Amino acid sequence: MIQIHIEPERLEAAKKAHANAIVNYIRLKDNMYQQQLYDNIVKVMPQCSDFETLKQADNWNWLSDFILADVETLKKIVMNKNLLQFKEFKIIYSSKFCRGATVYVDENTKYNAYTLCENLNITVCPYCDEEYLDILKRDGEKTLRTLEIDHFYPKSEYPALAMSFFNLIPSGQNCNGIKKEELLGMNPYESDIEACTHLYPDFPIGMNMEKITNSDCIIKFHPKQGMIQNVNKLRLEERYERHKGIARKYITNLQIYSDEKIEEFVKMGVFASKETAYRDLFDIPLPEDTDQKLLTKLRRDIVGK
DSSP, rough: OOOOOOOOOHHHHHHHHHHHHHHOOOOOHHHHHHHHOHHHHHHHSSSSSOOHHHTTOOHHHHHHHTOOOHHHHHHHHHHGGGOOOOHHHHHIIIIITTSSOOSSSSTTTTTTTTHHHHHHHBBBBBBTTBBBBEEOOTTTTTOOOEEEEEESSSSTOOOGTTOOOGGGEEEEHHHHHTEEETSOOOTTOTTTTTGOOOOESSSHHHHHOOOOOGGGGOOOOOOTHHHHHHHHHHHHHHGGGGGGHHHHHHHHHHHHOHHHHEEEEEEETTTSSSSHHHHHHHOOOTTOOOOTTHHHHHHHHHHHH
């Protein structure tokens, strides 16, 4: 429902760490294993050179390009599902990447699912925007996490994509438990995902909120395109029934604190700026705020900011 938006430098560093760990793992395998993996990958993403030439040049781009295939490329290659049945990456995922906090894909860099999540620093589930994602560390004790790694394209059906960077979605336990092996319509890395829903109760804007109760504020997602499938599969409208009181609160505040009223408060010095007023009144973060908050999409859609 919300876009996974990461600063370009952080995203590039996370992608590089992910690809390098997998390349380093494959480097340790024998030539037959590497050749077979290459043969499977080039059926999906053709290369200009043969395996031996690339290996002699220490060129592993054929591997990193596959692992880092972007969302649009993934949409294309999943159409050839029969070519994505090789299981090497599914085995890496199960035996190394997601085996626990102290099992690593690459021993030198200590890389695993925990590392990926820390590198991305995604702290709110992008599927629902209502569940925090945490990695819990305590000296002398086992590291734990409240988040899951969802495969947007299920690894049971597309095992070759089990370690693909943009197929690994940090998500909440609720969403991952509901989604399971289902296919969704939109990947949280897609740039237009937030434009495909508008969260708002179905009553006229400007309705006198004194006549409206919490139970009247049923939040509708008004999904379109691929988000129709996401909202339906993840039961988002049903889950957002618990937030009717929050919707009413912000719609009421919006009636009380019009733009004109907020401008008056700014002139009076009550707020430093209109932006800080919206942060204080509606919990809408400023661009420079680094902490992610729950239900930001709901608040933005109600307030129109």
